Amino acid sequence: MRLSPRAAGLVVVLLAAATGGCATVGPAPTLTGYSANGTAALERDVDRPGADYRAFDLSSGRPETCRDTCLVEPRCQAFTYVAGGLEGPTARCRLKSAAPPPAPRRGCLSGVRKPPPSTADGAACCAAEGK
Helix, strand or coil: CCCCCCHHHCCEEEEECCCCCCEEEEECCCCCCCCCCCEEEEEEEEECCCCEEEEEEECCCCHHHHHHHHHHCCCCCEEEEECCCCCCCCEEEEEECCCCCCEEEEEEEEEEEECCCCHHHHHHHHHHCCC
16 A cells, blocks of 8 residues: 555554454654654564564553654664564564564564655655655
């Protein structure tokens, strides 16, 4: 799915339940005092094993918290959200210093960080659109 430039700032997250039968769609929460650096393409029922530099429990169980943490930490290049019940009673977030190859795993949601467009790219884009 391709987003219009106007909608590109809106991040939509799909959360797959451990059963794979349900999905929730909603806007990303804001983190006060932090600026996201880039975006993350989301992959349902995908694990990216390896390259973990930090892992933590998510008491909220929200994958947006995992994604947003990755986007504000310069070292983070990818993440995997693991639904509660797969590796313990609570959901878990694994932040990665690289983007390992994807592996299918029900109940996981992974993302790979994509940097924001550079100023030069933005100027070329606007020039191509006649702005």
